[in-house]
Amino acid sequence: MTEQSRSNTMTGAEAMVRMLEAHGVTHMFGLCGDTTLPFYDAMAQLDHGITHILTRDERHAAYMADGYARVTGKPGVCEGPSGGGATYILPGLVEANESSVPILAITTDVATTSRGRYPLTELDQVALMRPLTKWNASIDNPAKVPAMMRAAFRAMTTGRPGSAHIALPFDTQKGASDAADIWADPRHKAFPAERVGPDPDAIRDAADALLSAKSAIAICGGGPVIAGAEADLLRLARLLDMPVATTVSGQGSIAETDPLSLGVVGSNGGVPATRAVVDAADLVLFIGCRAGSVTTERWRSPKPGTRIIHIDSDPEVISANYQTEVAIVADARLALSALADEVAARHPSISFSGRERVSPAWAEKLAAFEALAQSTDRPIRPERVVATLSKLLDDDAIIVADPGTPCPYFSAHYRWRKPGRNFITNRAHGALGYALAASMGAHTGRPSAKTVAVMGDGSFGFCCGEFETIVRHKMPITSIVFSNATYGWIKAGQNSGFGQRFYNVDFNRTNHAAVASAFGVKSWTVEDPAMLEPVLKEALAFDGPTLIDVISQPLHEAAAPVSEWVA
Numbered sequence: 001m002t003e004q005s006r007s008n009t010m011t012g013a014e015a016m017v018r019m020l021e022a023h024g025v026t027h028m029f030g031l032c033g034d035t036t037l038p039f040y041d042a043m044a045q046l047d048h049g050i051t052h053i054l055t056r057d058e059r060h061a062a063y064m065a066d067g068y069a070r071v072t073g074k075p076g077v078c079e080g081p082s083g084g085g086a087t088y089i090l091p092g093l094v095e096a097n098e099s100s101v102p103i104l105a106i107t108t109d110v111a112t113t114s115r116g117r118y119p120l121t122e123l124d125q126v127a128l129m130r131p132l133t134k135w136n137a138s139i140d141n142p143a144k145v146p147a148m149m150r151a152a153f154r155a156m157t158t159g160r161p162g163s164a165h166i167a168l169p170f171d172t173q174k175g176a177s178d179a180a181d182i183w184a185d186p187r188h189k190a191f192p193a194e195r196v197g198p199d200p201d202a203i204r205d206a207a208d209a210l211l212s213a214k215s216a217i218a219i220c221g222g223g224p225v226i227a228g229a230e231a232d233l234l235r236l237a238r239l240l241d242m243p244v245a246t247t248v249s250g251q252g253s254i255a256e257t258d259p260l261s262l263g264v265v266g267s268n269g270g271v272p273a274t275r276a277v278v279d280a281a282d283l284v285l286f287i288g289c290r291a292g293s294v295t296t297e298r299w300r301s302p303k304p305g306t307r308i309i310h311i312d313s314d315p316e317v318i319s320a321n322y323q324t325e326v327a328i329v330a331d332a333r334l335a336l337s338a339l340a341d342e343v344a345a346r347h348p349s350i351s352f353s354g355r356e357r358v359s360p361a362w363a364e365k366l367a368a369f370e371a372l373a374q375s376t377d378r379p380i381r382p383e384r385v386v387a388t389l390s391k392l393l394d395d396d397a398i399i400v401a402d403p404g405t406p407c408p409y410f411s412a413h414y415r416w417r418k419p420g421r422n423f424i425t426n427r428a429h430g431a432l433g434y435a436l437a438a439s440m441g442a443h444t445g446r447p448s449a450k451t452v453a454v455m456g457d458g459s460f461g462f463c464c465g466e467f468e469t470i471v472r473h474k475m476p477i478t479s480i481v482f483s484n485a486t487y488g489w490i491k492a493g494q495n496s497g498f499g500q501r502f503y504n505v506d507f508n509r510t511n512h513a514a515v516a517s518a519f520g521v522k523s524w525t526v527e528d529p530a531m532l533e534p535v536l537k538e539a540l541a542f543d544g545p546t547l548i549d550v551i552s553q554p555l556h557e558a559a560a561p562v563s564e565w566v567a
Contacts, residue, residue, distance in 0.1 A: 033081020062092020223288010
């Protein structure tokens, strides 16, 4: 600790470090720049217990913070410099914000005294970040660093969690801040904080509605996993023998091997057999779910007119897409606990025959999947990759999937054997290149679990520089690339809806194994389906970063579980 920080005053940069420390931050992801020099100097001199992971660009620093937050239940922190650094970091901020994941981005800035004088990298960071974040400010007075940091953590973790941004001007970093103001509210070190309980009248109304139904079903978004509501959800489902479906983001709300789990529904990962169960329901209980276009097949499933109970911590979500009979604005865990208590107190004799409705849907789904998973076709079918990983990975493994080829296959067919956060994918905006960085954040937050990143070759091109970071930090992450030399999701859309006019979606095949090897990653290329299991087994067991380049079937030729292509 420096002499300055032992006194009653410290620099704004030192105050920023101390406020991160006070909020329990142990890891931070980011990239250096000219405007960051005072902050980095404070990090270098102070004894703070924060591990800073230097990334190769700011976008991936934000994605790492996102993956870290999802597996730890603590806000993730990323940082970057002014100008281009601020523009690069924003994709991760909007993805996290729309996914109700708290990450804090600290972007340093030009001095306040230089504004309007055309300094290099000048940018109105607050205006840029305003529509992308839940909370956003520039700390122009170094004395306000502690209070503004408390405000950022409070905003990120309370209500519906979300992302926050702080601009930290150069002169703020060098100015004076009061050491006596360094403290944090311990409630805001994790999320969700300061949970809001349900209105008892709404709970009674919801119980009335449930007990008057004949074939109710629950559809869970990401809310139950964020709230840690898995046990309360299962208790309510078992009281009523009620099927539980999830969105892609809601996977982990219930173990998919549970006899009441229907698995994923919707246009990405749902299949006709599971869709039929939703369509036959006379009441749907949405839990922490926005009932958006993908979940509801563009608001066709459940059918308009179906009775709706909706639980969400964000009141603006409820009734946005469906007329709602009972609205419960509350934390998912508290609401489900209260609802289960209310239903149990009434000693219901009702049963929604969940097991009988779920079992045939899974049987139909698995029969179609198994035939493809055992295929010896070349190029290798993605179903075979999913089945092999499911066979080899432990129940606590974390899989992080990019959009494109990985997402529909893993959401539909990898059957999660325990509840909780074991599957991560960026469902808010679906930007390519997310999975590798988010897997690095997830590994950092939960190093005891095996982490696997799955991506298409389009995504590989967005993120391959971070393989150097993985090697530098010796992260034993296994990456799998579905190599089919096309932007597969777009080509599949051209195939199904635009007369197979394949315009500007194909590119040259890359030797991804060679590229990863050049960074120091132990790598393989697999073309023969018979070699997939032994290579995966070796890669997963290796004590270091690995990559398997799988020459795979493109989406437009496949039987991917995406309803718009099937139709």
